[in-house]
Amino acid sequence: MPEPIRLSVDCMGGDHGPSVTLPACRAFLDKHPGAELILVGKPEELTAAAAWPRCRIVAASEVVTMEDPIEVALRRKRDSSMRVAIQQLKADREGNPALAHACVSAGNTGALMAVARYLLKTLDGIDRPAIATVIPNQRGRFTTVLDLGANVDCTAEHLLQFAVMGSALVAAVEGNEEPSVGLLNIGEEAIKGSETIKQAGELLRAAGAAGQLNFFGNVEGNDIYKGTTDIVVCDGFVGNVMLKTSEGLATMIGAFIKEEFSRNLLTKFVALLALPILKAFKNRVDHRRFNGAALLGLRGLVFKSHGSADAFAFEQALARAYDAARNRLLDRVHDRIVATLQAKANDAGDNAANSVAQAA
Amino acid sequence: MPEPIRLSVDCMGGDHGPSVTLPACRAFLDKHPGAELILVGKPEELTAAAAWPRCRIVAASEVVTMEDPIEVALRRKRDSSMRVAIQQLKADREGNPALAHACVSAGNTGALMAVARYLLKTLDGIDRPAIATVIPNQRGRFTTVLDLGANVDCTAEHLLQFAVMGSALVAAVEGNEEPSVGLLNIGEEAIKGSETIKQAGELLRAAGAAGQLNFFGNVEGNDIYKGTTDIVVCDGFVGNVMLKTSEGLATMIGAFIKEEFSRNLLTKFVALLALPILKAFKNRVDHRRFNGAALLGLRGLVFKSHGSADAFAFEQALARAYDAARNRLLDRVHDRIVATLQAKANDAGDNAANSVAQAA
Numbered sequence: 113m114p115e116p117i118r119l120s121v122d123c124m125g126g127d128h129g130p131s132v133t134l135p136a137c138r139a140f141l142d143k144h145p146g147a148e149l150i151l152v153g154k155p156e157e158l159t160a161a162a163a164w165p166r167c168r169i170v171a172a173s174e175v176v177t178m179e180d181p182i183e184v185a186l187r188r189k190r191d192s193s194m195r196v197a198i199q200q201l202k203a204d205r206e207g208n209p210a211l212a213h214a215c216v217s218a219g220n221t222g223a224l225m226a227v228a229r230y231l232l233k234t235l236d237g238i239d240r241p242a243i244a245t246v247i248p249n250q251r252g253r254f255t256t257v258l259d260l261g262a263n264v265d266c267t268a269e270h271l272l273q274f275a276v277m278g279s280a281l282v283a284a285v286e287g288n289e290e291p292s293v294g295l296l297n298i299g300e301e302a303i304k305g306s307e308t309i310k311q312a313g314e315l316l317r318a319a320g321a322a323g324q325l326n327f328f329g330n331v332e333g334n335d336i337y338k339g340t341t342d343i344v345v346c347d348g349f350v351g352n353v354m355l356k357t358s359e360g361l362a363t364m365i366g367a368f369i370k371e372e373f374s375r376n377l378l379t380k381f382v383a384l385l386a387l388p389i390l391k392a393f394k395n396r397v398d399h400r401r402f403n404g405a406a407l408l409g410l411r412g413l414v415f416k417s418h419g420s421a422d423a424f425a426f427e428q429a430l431a432r433a434y435d436a437a438r439n440r441l442l443d444r445v446h447d448r449i450v451a452t453l454q455a456k457a458n459d460a461g462d463n464a465a466n467s468v469a470q471a472a
Numbered sequence: 473m474p475e476p477i478r479l480s481v482d483c484m485g486g487d488h489g490p491s492v493t494l495p496a497c498r499a500f501l502d503k504h505p506g507a508e509l510i511l512v513g514k515p516e517e518l519t520a521a522a523a524w525p526r527c528r529i530v531a532a533s534e535v536v537t538m539e540d541p542i543e544v545a546l547r548r549k550r551d552s553s554m555r556v557a558i559q560q561l562k563a564d565r566e567g568n569p570a571l572a573h574a575c576v577s578a579g580n581t582g583a584l585m586a587v588a589r590y591l592l593k594t595l596d597g598i599d600r601p602a603i604a605t606v607i608p609n610q611r612g613r614f615t616t617v618l619d620l621g622a623n624v625d626c627t628a629e630h631l632l633q634f635a636v637m638g639s640a641l642v643a644a645v646e647g648n649e650e651p652s653v654g655l656l657n658i659g660e661e662a663i664k665g666s667e668t669i670k671q672a673g674e675l676l677r678a679a680g681a682a683g684q685l686n687f688f689g690n691v692e693g694n695d696i697y698k699g700t701t702d703i704v705v706c707d708g709f710v711g712n713v714m715l716k717t718s719e720g721l722a723t724m725i726g727a728f729i730k731e732e733f734s735r736n737l738l739t740k741f742v743a744l745l746a747l748p749i750l751k752a753f754k755n756r757v758d759h760r761r762f763n764g765a766a767l768l769g770l771r772g773l774v775f776k777s778h779g780s781a782d783a784f785a786f787e788q789a790l791a792r793a794y795d796a797a798r799n800r801l802l803d804r805v806h807d808r809i810v811a812t813l814q815a816k817a818n819d820a821g822d823n824a825a826n827s828v829a830q831a832a
Contacts, residue, residue, distance in 0.1 A: 250724045261658050264666045298621050298712040306624045306709060333716030337724040346713075349666060352658035353710050354717050356693030361718050364610045364697040365725055365757060372753045373746075382745050389739050393732045397725060 116148045116166070117437045118212045119430060120200035123153035124175040124193040126218025126419045126426070130157045133218070136426035140434075141166060147434055150212055152197040172196040176227075178220045178419055185223035186230060194219045198231050201412035213437035214413035216404070216429050218421055224414065225262050225407060232412040237449040240266075241409035242274045243348070243416065244281055246402050247358070249339030256282050256291075257336060259348040260355055260405060266347035268311035271295070273449070275316055277408040278343040279325050280448045284441040285432070286342075293320075294331030294341035296350060305330070312345075324452050362397060404429030406436060413442055476508045476526070477797045478572045479790060480560035483513035484535040484553040486578025486779045486786070490517045493578070496786035500794075501526060507794055510572055512557040532556040536587075538580045538779055545583035546590060554579045558591050561772035573797035574773035576764070576789050578781050584774065585622050585767060592772040597809040600626075601769035602634045603708070603776065604641055606762050607718070609699030616642050616651075617696060619708040620715055620765060626707035628671035631655070633809070635676055637768040638703040639685050640808045644799040645792070646702075653680075654691030654701035656710060665690070672705075684812050722757060764789030766796065773802050 123133040130153060137149055141164065148166040151158055155171045162169065172193040176185045185192065200212035217224050225241065234241055244258035258274050259266070266274075275293045282291035295313055297305045305313075313330065320327030328341045333354065336344050346354070369390070373383035383390070395401075399418075403425040407414040413436055417429035483493040490513060497509055501524065508526040511518055515531045522529065532553040536545045545552065560572035577584050585601065594601055604618035618634050619626070626634075635653045642651035655673055657665045665673070673690065680687030688701045693714065696704050706714070729750070733743035743750070755761075759778075763785040767774040773796055777789035 248724075250727055264658065264669075296713060298624065298709055299716070309624075309709075333713040333718075334720030334723070336717060337720035349658055349669075350710055350713050353656060353693040353706075354713055356659070357696060357714050357717055358693075358721050360694030360697035361721050362725070363694070364608075365722070367610055368753055368756050372749045372756075375749075375752075379749050382742070382749060385742050386733075386746050389732045389735075389742060392735075393728055396728050396732075 114146065116146055117144075117214075117434055118148040118150060119433055119437070120150040120152060120170075120197040120212035120215045121430070122193045122197040122215070122217035122219055123151050123158055124172070124219075125224075126417065126421060127178065128420075128422075129153075129175075130160075132421065132423050132426055134158065134160055135423040136430060137161065137167070138164065139423065139427050140430040144431070144434060146438075150197075150200055152200070153193045170196060170200070176219050176223050180220065180223055182222050182226045185220075186226050192227075194224060195227050195231070198228050198412070198414060201232060201414070210412070214415060214433040216415045216417060216426075216433045218417035218419050218426060218429070220419065221261060221416060224416055228407055228410055228412070228414045232410040232414070234409050235411055235446055235449055237453045238273055238277070238409035240270055240273070241407055242277060243351075243405050244274075244278055244408055245355070245405040247336055247355075248397065248402060249337050251339035253339055254286070254402070255336050255339055255344055256342060257344045257346070257351060257354070258408065259346065259351050261348045261352035262407075263348040265349075266308065268308050268315050271308075271312040271345050271347070272315045272319060272452075273409070274345045275319070275325055275327070275343065276448050276452050277445050278345060280445040281406055281408060281436070281441060282342050284439040284444045285435050287439075288342060290326045291342035292326045292328040293343045293345060294328045294335060296336075296344050296346035296354075297330040297332065299330075299332045308347075316345075319452065319455075322455050324448075324455055359399070362399070366394075400425035401428055404432035406432075406441075408445060411442075413437055474506065476506055477504075477574075477794055478508040478510060479793055479797070480510040480512060480530075480557040480572035480575045481790070482554045482557040482575070482577035482579055483511050483518055484532070484579075485584075486777060486781060487538065488780075488782075489513075489535075490520075492781065492783050492786055494518065494520055495783040496790060497521065497527070498524065499783065499787050500790040504791070504794060506798075510557075510560055512560070513553040530556060530560070536579050536583050540580065540583055542582050542586045545580075546586050552587075554584060555587050555591070558588050558772070558774060561592060561774070570772075574775060574793040576775045576777060576786075576793045578777035578779050578786060578789070580779065581621060581776060584776055588767055588770055588772070588774045592770040592774070594769050595771055595806055595809055597813045598633055598637070598769035600630055600633075601767055602637060603711075603765050604634075604638055604768055605715070605765040607696055607715075608757065608762060609697050611699035613699055614646070614762070615696050615699055615701070616703045617711060617714070618703075618705060618768065619711050621708045621712035622767075623708040625709075626668065628668055628675050631668075631672035631705050631707070632675040632679060632812075633769070634705045635679070635685055635687070635703065636808050636812050637805050638705060640805040641766055641768060641796075641801060642702050644801040644804045645795050647799075648702060650686045651702035652686045652688040653703045653705060654688045654695060656696075656704050656706035656714075657690040657692065659690075659692045668707075676705075679812065679815075682815050684808075684815055719759070722759070726754075760785035761788060764792035766792075766801075768805060771802075773797055
């Protein structure tokens with residue numbers, strides 16, 4: 113029998129805290145007999161879970177709020193549930209192995225990224241961690257997009273790293289070993305992309321030619337929803353705007369549909385008939401199903417749930433973290449990064465050798 | 473009786489050329505008795521319009537295709553319908569006034585911007601023209617967004633200029649003299665925006681405090697659809713991704729709705745009943761209704777239609793250009809820019825005076 117997968121959960125994070133995280137944990141445990149949970153938070157608020165199977169409570173006296181600045185999360189609240197939950201991913205000072213394989217929090221993104229980075233450090237070869245999520249596409253599958261807001265100014269090198277990490281994520285979680293990568297760019301317009309984007313395109317093409325990843329080429333915003341590539345890479349500013357814009361548009365469309373169907377008695381009657389159809393539609397675009405963004409590039413698996421997640425959504429984030437841990441995402445990111453670095457070193461070596469040969 | 477408003481139309485531009493632009497012009501003329509048109513293109517393809525009222529055909533022997541690089545549009549095709557149409561906005565060498573008040577083309581954006589900029593030049597105080605469009609929002613009104621792809625790398629100063637031009641546009645076309653301006657930024661994340669965005673925020677705040685524009689503050693992607701502000705300012709890369717992403721998501725949602733309603737006989741029957749409701753909904757989000765982006769910051773009014781526009785959509789672009797010309801958009805942009813420059817010059821003068829006073 114395989115070793116159980118153990119998740120540490122920041123039970124206090126997010127807009128709702130234990131009233132959402134505990135029911136989600138309970139539902140998750142019922143559906144994943146191979147999973148164990150470490151519930152981190154104020155013990156008095158977690159008593160409901162005291163007698164649950166495959167479950168352990170770890171006390172933390174403080175809570176990072178959604179408004180806390182990064183400095184507070186990093187330096188002042190040293191016994192926060194967020195920090196203690198991430199701490200479970202580290203070996204202790206006596207060299208005992210980490211207690212958890214992955215950590216899930218709905219706490220504020222900036223604080224989570226900062227604390228995770230401080231405690232876990234980045235993998236060799238990664239300058240900056242990135243946030244990756246999946247977005248449903250028209251092919252009935254998912255597009256993985258990164259970065260979503262961890263990095264506002266990215267170099268071409270960073271974008272290459274995102275592509276490598278994204279490839280590892282899709283390979284691990286979706287079993288697609290050669291996922292295609294698109295570089296988010298603007299299309300028909302005058303100047304196709306900034307200098308950074310052009311350079312990133314060259315780096316990605318080279319990495320593709322060397323067999324380190326499956327580079328498709330430039331893609332545009334609509335390709336994310338078309339599902340043109342498995343992965344779309346962009347800087348965090350653009351990624352964040354893209355995601356928030358999508359949320360805004362989806363909300364508006366939902367509101368418009370509702371308004372049109374509740375305009376008068378007749379339309380309300382039709383709405384009644386159309387209910388199962390509207391429900392099926394709603395389910396397909398329900399962003400709660402896709403909750404759980406991966407913080408990639410750290411020496412530990414951290415997943416971020418939407419702050420406003422309900423129990424159903426938080427459970428999806430737990431499931432996503434579980435799948436990633438079970439499929440050894442951390443090792444895969446590490447291996448891919450090492451391979452890319454190795455290839456680059458060889459390239460540099462070849463170039464040096466060529467230069468020597470030419471000089472001779 | 474007021475002087476008629478005259479539009480020059482690049483009848484050959486876009487994916488479909490005269491088969492779309494001519495019916496659109498015809499419908500537009502019927503609805504706007506105060507308008508006149510200058511139809512530019514290959515005369516043999518415009519014969520249908522020969523006998524139309526308030527209408528004149530100007531011959532142009534070449535066509536800029538959707539694939540033509542900027543260089544071809546600028547230097548090789550000197551008798552293109554696009555170029556000749558824009559030329560109508562200029563006074564001739566003998567000092568006779570311009571023949572048209574605004575120009576409309578569905579030709580390729582990069583070429584249109586380059587040719588317009590070359591022929592018309594930018595207004596004093598404007599470094600770079602911008603592309604502005606309206607997007608429907610949840611309040612049942614419109615959000616004006618710029619830039620949408622003319623400028624991939626923007627300075628803080630450029631973003632301020634966009635805000636001023638956008639304010640003039642909304643004031644002219646929607647009669648809202650104090651439209652609110654939001655700076656597109658990312659929200660909850662660690663570092664709120666790049667250095668450029670932070671600087672732009674300061675410039676906009678200062679301009680707001682000086683009464684030159686109505687600055688709301690930072691907004692996020694979802695605020696565009698919420699209608700939090702009348703205007704949202706961003707660089708062209710972000711704006712283009714935002715727009716294309718929205719198109720992609722709207723298309724996907726439309727396809728999903730269609731799929732769910734055509735799943736089986738029963739759902740098809742319900743679809744039949746729901747048809748008027750679905751039509752009303754579709755009409756509200758129909759992007760054809762919002763066709764016609766303004767190229768702002770030039771010494772002439774140029775409007776860009778979507779390349780794939782049908783006759784209905786192209787007619788909307790004509791109507792938008794007509795409204796802008798009728799409401800003296802060009803003068804308004806000019807006046808606002810002058811006021812902003814003047815205020816800055818005074819500020820600089822005050823600072824210099826203060827320095828002198830302090831030194832004394």
